Amino acid sequence: MTVTSAPGRRAHDGHDDGIVPVPPPPRSPLSAGTWREITHLLCNFPLDVVAFALLVSWLAASLGLSVTVIGLPLLALVLGGCRQYGKLERARARALLGVRVDEPSPPRALERGFFPWLWARLKDPVGWRHALYVFVRLPWGILSFALTFVSLFVAWPALPWVARGLTNVDRALVRGLLSPSDELERRIAELESGRGTVVDTAAADLRRIERDLHDGAQARLVALAMGLGLAKEKLLEDPDAAARMVDEAHGEVKLALQELRDLARGIHPAILTDRGLGPALSALAARCTVPVTVTADLGTRPAPAIEGIAYFTVSELLQNVSKHAQARSASVDVWRAEDRLLIQVRDDGCGGARPAAGSGLAGLSERLGSVDGLFVLDSPAGGPTQITAELPWRSAP
CATH class of the missing domain: 1.20.5 (Single alpha-helices involved in coiled-coils or other helix-helix interfaces)
Structure with missing residues (x-):
């Protein structure tokens, strides 16, 4: 008879063979996400050392030559290089840490020429923040590499928590120093x-x-x-x-x-210039092959550019109604809601309209988006179709 007990095993067959140790259970494998985090942390040290050494040497050279004609252009190129390194780091964080950060917009010179170009790059806040990122990364890269290396071979059970905590700091650095400056940057793009x-x-x-x-x-x-x-x-x-x-x-x-x-x-129709959007849309509706009711509640007139965009938006939508909707009637409503101009075009046709790439509806959506407008399409199969367009209200001068 054989009796086993934890943590060892004793064999009873008339002789005492002592305790036979039971091997420990196998360690559970780490998740793919944890391995990506570990890879990121182990890459920190070599990348940060190389980036820091290059940045310091080039900065020293550019500052040392600042009294010459090549010092400031060299500094501008160094800041451009920092931007490129930031692009690499954003890609690495996206691939290994799941952090998605928008690309900053490039520096812009107000005028053409070498000196406006140089000044725009020397005062580029994105380039300087990327340079700060390189400086901060060196001590952090050494520390995170050392902790990960030790945990990988000594403190294995704690490795997932160590990796997650260290990479959370990396995520914060990427978001804080490598992202666009603010909402204005994204809006510019x-x-x-x-x-x-x-x-x-x-x-x-x-x-x-x-x-x-x-x-x-x-x-x-x-x-x-x-x-x-x-x-x-x-x-x-x-x-x-x-x-x-x-x-x-x-x-x-x-x-x-x-x-x-x-x-x-x-x-640009003369009636739009002389009498405004309401009468111009009524004249437009009169030429449509489908009976169209127009309701315009504006009071005052927006800027001519906004009126023109609104007019041609309704013109193209009514052309679609005539050509494709198979409608018996349609309506156009235009009104002002605070600082926005709203346009709604409805028809009782067959529906099924889709803003496919290259179509007129897709072009309208892009044109409205270019002036901070919106384009909303609701066209179920069988109809009816309702399209709402929204434009910023800019008062006429």
């Missing part, structure tokens, strides 16, 4: 993206206007000039034919004028 959208839209509009002028009014005026030239030649020898040609030219003049009016309306 958004506005830069919006500015690109506005530039692209303006370029597309210019190309459309050029195409319409070339293919429409310009071609018609060229034909008109040729017709009047032929009429002039026939004026004496065939007055009746010349009269018919003048009549045809008169008709061409009317058509050219109508095309120019339509083109001017597409740029």
Whole structure:
């Protein structure tokens, strides 16, 4: 008979063999997240030492040469290098620590030229904070590496807690010193993206206007000039034919004028400038193939730029209603809510509208976003469709 007991095992077979030690249970493996944290901590020491040595040597060189013409440009390049190292550290924190930090916007010079460029980089707060990060990291990198190394081989059971505590400090350093300066930084980045959208839209509009002028009014005026030239030649020898040609030219003049009016309306309608957004939207609704009810409750007028964006937003939405909605009726409501201009366009059509990439709705959303506006689409399959656009209210001068 064999009897076992913890913590050892005694064998009874007529002889006393003593205690046979029971091996300890295997250590549970660490989670993948903990191993990523350990990897991050073990990489701290070599990266921090190299970054600190490079920064100190280059800073010393740039400050030592500051009395020469290359000292300050060298310092500007050092701060740019700190920005690049910060980009590397943000990527490392994102991959190993799960910390996602927005990229700071680049330094901006108010004017073109070397000296505005140099001044913008020398007073760049992001570059200086990244340099401070490198200085702070050296003692912390040595300490965190040592504690992790000791825990890895001596204090194994405490390693997950040690790793989590040390990497929480790393997370705080990344968020505090490597993130954009403030909300303004993030807003600038958004506005830069919006500015690109506005530039692209303006370029597309210019190309459309050029195409319409070339293919429409310009071609018609060229034909008109040729017709009047032929009429002039026939004026004496065939007055009746010349009269018919003048009549045809008169008709061409009317058509050219109508095309120019339509083109001017597409740029900025006169009724919008003269009477404001409400009457302009009513005139727009009158040209829609679907009956449209317009309600405008504004009181005062916003800035011309906001009026123009609101007008062309409603114009494109009503074109979509005419072409795709299969609606029997639609409505346009415009009102002011504190410092915002709100537009709501509804139709009782088939619904299912989606702002797919490259579509008109996606373009409207981008255009409104570029001026700090909003675009909300509610269009279930089967309808109805309701689109709400919101723009900042900026009073007319």
